[in-house]
Amino acid sequence: NCAAKNQVKFATCTLHSVALTWWNTRIQTVGYEAAYGMTWKTLMKMMTGKYCPRNEIRKLEMELCELKVKGTDLVSYTQRFQELALLCGRMFSEEADKIEKYVIGLLDMIHGSVVASKPKTMQEAIEITTELMDKKVRTFAERETVSKRKFENTSRNTQSQQRQQSNK
Template structure:
């Protein structure tokens, strides 16, 4: 073993414990499309956290294979050499495992879902997560990352679609971050308006309630005033006997000056 090989081996020994400390997922080959997608995601996350070098990615990833998946990998190694097998790019390993553990019919279903994927309501977070999961399994749909970005932006709701397009995002990370931030602002603004309208409605209701007792008091006063200030009778006066007018007493039965209807 030459000096360069010794240095690489030493680096590998030091890097592997850091990789394993990040608790990468194991893969047996029986988890289906969803399980494989989660294994891809977790592995890429561990690469980033553990500072795993590109040269070690496939070597470390295949250390987590178990059961049928491990048997499949060992068979592949026998067709070449361990050095050549471990030297392949991570993207190549992903494609090989996708072809092996994701039936063509399942991939077609995922591609159909991807083409029709759109944000439901205002839930950009769920849309973004599902988009990324599908993108991992539908590599052939997007030769370049900008193709993914265009499809992602196309599935956003009209309320933020134009604003996200105006920023011209170049990467998926930029598009997702901007869309999520913009939708959060829209939702917060809507919530604030709703709260403000509720406060105004509550204030109006309280003002109406506070004015009702005053109306009842004013009504009572008006009723009392009406009973005390009676106007004099303005209609025709009844016909009275002259005797009654003078004496304020009924006239005698034989009063000659009384009119016939006086009694």
């Protein structure tokens, strides 16, 4: 949640070892202003090109294509999707492409509702999806509780009737 103008500075401050040496050399080559003036997207392309072999990127792209929500674990799905989307940026020429891919991996029970809501940004898609999933999980839990109560009441009534019959 870093301001766009500070993303490159923040990210490069976390570099270490070989990557830090590479960045310091970059600053010396193009100058401080040019190095820190580049966009986040440009930095990601440079670093991906430098440190991510093409065959590894292909594997990540395949993982992204096959990524689906497991159970109701939307948090893990969203986190992994965002990590892969960062590294596989060339798969998404526009934000709408990324949103579409994110929605494809959702569970059927919320997929249609998310599509119908027509999210304009990834953040909006994530928020809508989270809200819908929470609602579905809550509804399921409430139904389970009601079913359990009905079963317990039926069970108690049956036991009570059996006792009454045995007392006769």
